[in-house]
Amino acid sequence: MVHQQVLDRVFASLADPTRRGILIRLGEGPATIGELAEPTGMSLTGMKKHVQVLEDAGLVVTEKVGRSRQCRLGVAPLDEAMAWIGFYQRLWARRLDGLDAYFTLQPGPKGQDS
C-alpha cells in the first residue's frame, strides 16, 4: 500500500493552515520565501521553517537562485504510485514483447510448442 513514512510526513505537514496556504500559493507558480512571507506578515525565519517542513515531506522543492530561495511544488506523495506504474509499464512491455516474439519466432505452426 502507501509508503507509511511518506504519508506520515505528508499528513503532519498538512496539519498546519499556514502550510496548506503555502501549497495553494505555490499551486499558482513558484515563489521565493520572501514572496510567501509577505502576505502572511510572517518573518522570513518563520516562513523558512514552514517551507522546511513541507520540503521534508517532499511537497515542496526549493532551489537557491541568487540571494533568494525559490520554492515550487513537489510531487512526492504521487511518487510511489508513479514508481509502481513505471515498473508495471516496463513489465507489461516485456510481457507483450515476449508474447509477440513467442508467436513470431516460434518454429512450426504458430503458437504451438516445437
Add this chain to the structure above:
Amino acid sequence: MTLDMRMTRQLPATPEEVFDAYTDAEKQKVWFSILDEQPGIVEIEVDLRVGGQQTAVWGPSPDMLFRETQTFVEIDRPHRLVTESNGASPDGMTMTTRIEVTFEEKDGGTLMTVVQSGFPVPEVRDFFVGEVWAGAFARIEAFLAREGGTELADVE
C-alpha cells in the same frame, strides 16, 4: 482517486493461442524470458481457476526479486481474464491493483489489451487534486506518454 494504466498490442496468433500462452506456466517461462540474454524469471506457478493464484518471482539477482501474486477473479477463455494483483518490490513495498486482460480477434490475429487499475493516490487527494495539483496530472500524463505506448486515466 486512483490511476489506471492501459496497454494494447496486436499479436500474430488466435485469441485461443494467445490466451493459452499467456496463462500456461510453462509457456510463460518461455516467452517471459525469450528476449533476455540471461533468464529473468526465477519461478512461476499457475492455478487457473476462479479463486486460484498465479505467483511469479523474477529479478536480476536473488536479492533483487519482485514477486507478483495474481488471484483469478474472472476467467472467460479466450476473451477475458480479470485478476487482483499484489506486487511486492525487493524493498518490501507492496501494491494491490486489478488487472483486466482482453483478447479480441482482429485482422487475423489478436488485439490484447491490458488495463491495470487502482494505483492509489494517497488520501490527501481532495486537498491536492482540488486546490493544489490542478496541473500535476497533466504533467504525469505527459511524462507517461513520453515513456511511450501507454494511456493513463485518472478515475474517481
